[in-house]
Amino acid sequence: MSAAADPVAPATPLLGVRDLNVYFGESHILQGVSFGVRRGGITGLLGRNGVGKTTTLRGILGLVPRTGSVTFDGEETVRLGTHEIVRRGVAYVPEDRDVFAGLTVDENLRLAERAGAPLRYDLVYELFPELKTRAAQKAGTLSGGQQQMVALARALLNGDNRILLVDEPTKGLAPLVVRHVVDALRRAAEIATILLVEQNLSVAHSLVRDVVVLDQGRVSFTGDVEQLMGDPALARKHLGLAAAGSH
Amino acid sequence: MTTFALLLITGLGLGALYFLIAAGLSLIWGLMRVLNFAHGAFFTVAAYAGWSATRLVGGASLEVQWLVAVLVAIAVGGVFATLTEVVLIRPLYARHVGQVLVTVGLALATISLVQGGFGSDPKQLQLPAWMTSTTTVLGANIPNTRLLVIVLAALVFGLLLFFLRRTRFGLIVRAGVENRAMVQALGIDVQRAFTLVFAIGGMAAGLAGMLAGTYFGTIDPGRGTTMLLFAFIVVIIGGLGSVTGSALAAVVVGVLQQFLNFYGAAGVGDFSVVLLLAIVLLVRPGGFSGASG
Numbered sequence: 152m153s154a155a156a157d158p159v160a161p162a163t164p165l166l167g168v169r170d171l172n173v174y175f176g177e178s179h180i181l182q183g184v185s186f187g188v189r190r191g192g193i194t195g196l197l198g199r200n201g202v203g204k205t206t207t208l209r210g211i212l213g214l215v216p217r218t219g220s221v222t223f224d225g226e227e228t229v230r231l232g233t234h235e236i237v238r239r240g241v242a243y244v245p246e247d248r249d250v251f252a253g254l255t256v257d258e259n260l261r262l263a264e265r266a267g268a269p270l271r272y273d274l275v276y277e278l279f280p281e282l283k284t285r286a287a288q289k290a291g292t293l294s295g296g297q298q299q300m301v302a303l304a305r306a307l308l309n310g311d312n313r314i315l316l317v318d319e320p321t322k323g324l325a326p327l328v329v330r331h332v333v334d335a336l337r338r339a340a341e342i343a344t345i346l347l348v349e350q351n352l353s354v355a356h357s358l359v360r361d362v363v364v365l366d367q368g369r370v371s372f373t374g375d376v377e378q379l380m381g382d383p384a385l386a387r388k389h390l391g392l393a394a395a396g397s398h
Numbered sequence: 399m400t401t402f403a404l405l406l407i408t409g410l411g412l413g414a415l416y417f418l419i420a421a422g423l424s425l426i427w428g429l430m431r432v433l434n435f436a437h438g439a440f441f442t443v444a445a446y447a448g449w450s451a452t453r454l455v456g457g458a459s460l461e462v463q464w465l466v467a468v469l470v471a472i473a474v475g476g477v478f479a480t481l482t483e484v485v486l487i488r489p490l491y492a493r494h495v496g497q498v499l500v501t502v503g504l505a506l507a508t509i510s511l512v513q514g515g516f517g518s519d520p521k522q523l524q525l526p527a528w529m530t531s532t533t534t535v536l537g538a539n540i541p542n543t544r545l546l547v548i549v550l551a552a553l554v555f556g557l558l559l560f561f562l563r564r565t566r567f568g569l570i571v572r573a574g575v576e577n578r579a580m581v582q583a584l585g586i587d588v589q590r591a592f593t594l595v596f597a598i599g600g601m602a603a604g605l606a607g608m609l610a611g612t613y614f615g616t617i618d619p620g621r622g623t624t625m626l627l628f629a630f631i632v633v634i635i636g637g638l639g640s641v642t643g644s645a646l647a648a649v650v651v652g653v654l655q656q657f658l659n660f661y662g663a664a665g666v667g668d669f670s671v672v673l674l675l676a677i678v679l680l681v682r683p684g685g686f687s688g689a690s691g
Contacts, residue, residue: 214579214582214583232582232587233582237582237583237585243583245580249580251572251576251577253572253576254569254576258573261566261569262569262586263584
């Protein structure tokens with residue numbers, strides 16, 4: 152753990168997670184996870200496979216039963232339904248994209264529109280011009296990279312989204328598409344805060360500023376990305392790397 | 399040719415009734431993963447409400463009586479279904495055994511109440527003269543009630559497709575059938591879609607209740623349960639969550655049943671439907687629509 156006394160360190164974090172616990176049956180998946188995400192930029196949620204990163208995002212959104220506290224902009228959200236949390240400005244890009252395969256690209260985007268929110272179709276089509284030309288195509292027939300564009304576009308569409316929870320956006324994508332996604336995330340970080348789960352550590356290193364590392368359902372490290380990646384011993388301890396940035 | 403046309407159109411009429419029940423069942427399962435065994439109760443209560451309404455407007459022409467009965471049946475089916483969702487199903491989401499017990503219990507209790515209130519004997523439905531006459535199609539004298547049921551079911555099918563493909567709620571329902579959690583993660587209150595789908599299903603079942611009375615000439619407390627059994631088969635053959643699949647399956651089941659009941663021994667048509675279900679489950683488990691779930 153970093154030197155900070157309180158793991159929810161930023162003075163008034165945009166997102167504050169405190170003592171988050173999730174059980175799947177008898178398994179205690181998240182064991183009192185606590186961290187804060189400060190406004191602006193990208194915070195990385197890192198760790199080996201199966202340590203609870205995706206469950207943490209789903210717990211924040213209320214997609215899994217959980218206990219503890221999740222505050223968004225100072226407001227407690229743990230008793231709210233998922234749709235109510237999202238309407239407060241939290242967008243979600245799930246690990247497997249979860250586009251609606253039977254709907255067209257255009258319908259996927261229209262579904263994400265929120266009444267009263269300014270819509271950023273200009274930005275979406277600027278970042279992903281392919282989505283405009285494929286508007287009438289069923290999302291299930293798109294490539295993995297194109298589906299990722301749809302998933303990111305849904306999160307970026309509403310102008311009042313203040314934080315994006317992005318789960319492994321480069322997973323299974325070709326290097327060229329990864330670069331495209333990374334560029335889109337950089338651009339997204341200019342207009343919203345991002346909490347990013349990413350297994351590709353070179354991608355994570357290039358994007359994130361703060362890092363939260365999970366291990367066995369607990370936070371094992373919080374701090375600056377350079378602090379973690381720049382110290383081979385720390386990187387080895389928390390991420391299992393032979394040498395920092397080797398992935 | 400005459401017999402063929404008569405059996406075909408009568409089978410289409412029966413299929414139309416199955417479709418009206420199956421469409422709601424299919425959407426309710428697809429979106430909410432609720433096996434609604436109370437759907438037959440919506441059908442029965444709405445039919446009796448419609449029949450009762452004809453008594454209240456007994457002085458009006460038979461056309462007006464019938465129209466009032468249909469409108470009352472649709473309204474009662476919708477209200478009953480909405481109350482069922484809000485009061486009984488909502489507290490039991492994700493508790494599938496509880497849902498089955500509650501809906502089966504509601505169905506049994508409702509049928510018993512109807513029998514207690516109206517008796518077990520079928521009630522005759524007074525129909526306008528033009529409904530009791532026939533129209534000649536390909537040489538066969540087809541009862542107009544069959545044609546009416548087919549036309550109205552086709553109209554409901556068209557309205558459902560319009561709702562699903564052209565409205566935002568329809569978009570939410572289609573998306574929810576695929577991935578309910580992701581719909582919520584887009585900030586959409588999927589609960590409202592649940593209630594709406596239940597209401598639409600109940601209205602269609604209510605219409606089916608009154609149209610079945612028109613088709614058979616009588617209403618009785620047990621018909622909803624019988625129709626529900628075949629409607630479940632239609633839903634599975636058509637593909638869970640698919641209205642178009644249900645429509646196609648309803649036509650196949652209704653026509654197959656009519657032809658085999660006529661040309662085979664009594665009950666062969668009913669048995670063949672169950673056989674068809676088994677074959678579809680083995681060859682194409684997702685049903686006609688190909689949905690995996």
